[in-house]
Amino acid sequence: MRGYLLESHRGAATVETVMTGLEWEEIPWGPGHHAAARKLHKRITGFVAVCEDMPELHNTVTLDPDLKDSNGIPAPKISYTLSENSIKMMDHSIVRITEILEAAGATQTHAVAPIEYGGWHWLGTARMGTDPTTSVVNEWGRAHDVKNLFIVDGSIFVTSSGLNPTSTLQAMALYIADQMKQRLETLFD
Numbered sequence: 001m002r003g004y005l006l007e008s009h010r011g012a013a014t015v016e017t018v019m020t021g022l023e024w025e026e027i028p029w030g031p032g033h034h035a036a037a038r039k040l041h042k043r044i045t046g047f048v049a050v051c052e053d054m055p056e057l058h059n060t061v062t063l064d065p066d067l068k069d070s071n072g073i074p075a076p077k078i079s080y081t082l083s084e085n086s087i088k089m090m091d092h093s094i095v096r097i098t099e100i101l102e103a104a105g106a107t108q109t110h111a112v113a114p115i116e117y118g119g120w121h122w123l124g125t126a127r128m129g130t131d132p133t134t135s136v137v138n139e140w141g142r143a144h145d146v147k148n149l150f151i152v153d154g155s156i157f158v159t160s161s162g163l164n165p166t167s168t169l170q171a172m173a174l175y176i177a178d179q180m181k182q183r184l185e186t187l188f189d
């Protein structure tokens with residue numbers, strides 16, 4: 001279900017090449033380190049797949065019952081499990097990416113999924129929709145429950161989207177501003 005974006009990267013810089021080589025045990029410490037590093041240097045490239053994660057009721061952001069900051073404000077508690085669909089999408093993307101790299105002449109390939117250090121696209125939790133029981137804002141960004149509150153950011157996305165989100169966020173900001181302008185006289189009714 002849904003899909004993903006493939007993002008090709010330029011080759012890695014020196015330190016990244018060495019760190020990657022160490023992690024994948026292609027480069028040893030000690031004797032042979034320089035020779036192995038030279039072998040990989042300027043010969044690594046890669047792809048990232050940005051998969052569209054679907055909304056699921058068991059994935060939640062709630063207030064932590066115990067953990068608080070120095071002002072006593074509860075910390076957010078994130079509960080998340082990868083869905084079968086997302087796992088299938090990741091597996092599918094790895095097969096496609098491996099095909100592309102091998103067709104381009106790659107002699108070795110490595111895959112990591114999901115990436116360990118990521119989570120850069122924080123989307124959802126106040127999603128847009130026409131039904132107040134399943135969404136937070138209506139189809140033009142106004143909160144269902146609070147008539148003079150508009151939310152205009154990544155939280156109103158309905159899925160994680162299978163791409164980099166900033167252009168869509170900007171388009172939504174323009175769209176919601178336009179909707180507000182058209183409704184000025186009855187905006188908070």
Ligand SMILES: Cc1cc2nc3c(=O)[nH]c(=O)nc-3n(C[C@H](O)[C@H](O)[C@H](O)COP(=O)(O)OP(=O)(O)OC[C@H]3O[C@@H](n4cnc5c(N)ncnc54)[C@H](O)[C@@H]3O)c2cc1C
Nearest residue numbers: 119120121122123152153154155163164165166167168169
């Ligand atoms: C490392 C990294 C790389 C990325 N690369 C890309 C990329 O290449 N392409 C792409 O499209 N997207 C990229 N993204 C994602 C993109 O930057 C975000 O999805 C986007 O900025 C989210 O916009 P936003 O308006 O929803 O939230 P944000 O830009 O996070 O804005 C939220 C704002 O609210 C403020 N705020 C928070 N709490 C309060 C409060 N209580 N009171 C007042 N203000 C508050 C914050 O200070 C912040 O200014 C990347 C993100 C990261 C972290």
